[in-house]
Amino acid sequence: MKKFLHYLIQFTWGLPQNLAGFILTRKYKNYATEKFFNSHIYYHQGEWGGISLGMFIIINGNRDDYWASTTKVHEYGHTLQSLILGPLYLFIIGIPSFIWCNAKKFVKMRKDKNISYFDFYPEKRANYLGQRATKLPAPTK
Numbered sequence: 001m002k003k004f005l006h007y008l009i010q011f012t013w014g015l016p017q018n019l020a021g022f023i024l025t026r027k028y029k030n031y032a033t034e035k036f037f038n039s040h041i042y043y044h045q046g047e048w049g050g051i052s053l054g055m056f057i058i059i060n061g062n063r064d065d066y067w068a069s070t071t072k073v074h075e076y077g078h079t080l081q082s083l084i085l086g087p088l089y090l091f092i093i094g095i096p097s098f099i100w101c102n103a104k105k106f107v108k109m110r111k112d113k114n115i116s117y118f119d120f121y122p123e124k125r126a127n128y129l130g131q132r133a134t135k136l137p138a139p140t141k
Contacts, residue, residue: 006038013086021056052078070139077130097122
């Protein structure tokens with residue numbers, strides 16, 4: 001029943017990000033995949049780390065096992081944020097997170113001031129939710 005409710009909520013309340021995630025994962029359908037709790041993980045072979053759009057998670061398959069295991073927990077935390085925030089997820093979590101990760105200004109600021117990527121509210125909360133739900137460690141740096 002929990003699994004059914006998870007999918008029902010993701011594809012109603014969380015439809016925008018899940019639709020975007022489903023479309024994006026079509027690009028990675030020939031790569032390794034796995035289920036992680038109630039999410040679907042797709043591994044890519046590019047340079048970037050990961051993204052979570054609803055229950056669709058795409059992470060870098062070229063990184064070491066520790067990075068992959070903690071990143072799955074973090075990205076699953078974003079999946080839970082999607083369940084909580086529904087259609088507001090992209091505005092409250094997705095877009096700010098994307099800017100925090102990719103804007104040169106913030107990349108430089110994190111490096112210059114030795115600020116962890118996970119100090120920003122969407123990332124900190126994703127770690128908390130992911131660890132709480134999975135009982136596994138999330139990334140710290």
